[in-house]
Amino acid sequence: MLPTLGSRRLSDIRRADLVALIDGMIAEGYGGSTIRNTLDPLRRTFVRAVQRDVIAVDPAYRLEPPATPKPDDRVASRRRRAA
Numbered sequence: 903m904l905p906t907l908g909s910r911r912l913s914d915i916r917r918a919d920l921v922a923l924i925d926g927m928i929a930e931g932y933g934g935s936t937i938r939n940t941l942d943p944l945r946r947t948f949v950r951a952v953q954r955d956v957i958a959v960d961p962a963y964r965l966e967p968p969a970t971p972k973p974d975d976r977v978a979s980r981r982r983r984a985a
């Protein structure tokens with residue numbers, strides 16, 4: 903996140919910038935969970951900035967990161983008991 907947004911003021915960050923960040927992380931192979939964990943502190947920062955009148959609009963509002971695929975259901979193999 904720092905290389906992409908680190909030098910910018912909060913008021914200069916737009917929703918398109920966040921979408922580009924997410925798309926870049928997907929392209930680099932990051933999973934949904936990692937992307938969400940990266941965005942969560944940023945989301946909280948934007949919420950606080952709106953509450954304190956630093957910015958008027960939260961660009962991360964209702965921004966949906968990719969879903970984390972559920973692991974395939976695993977079925978234990980049946981072992982034969984020794985007779």
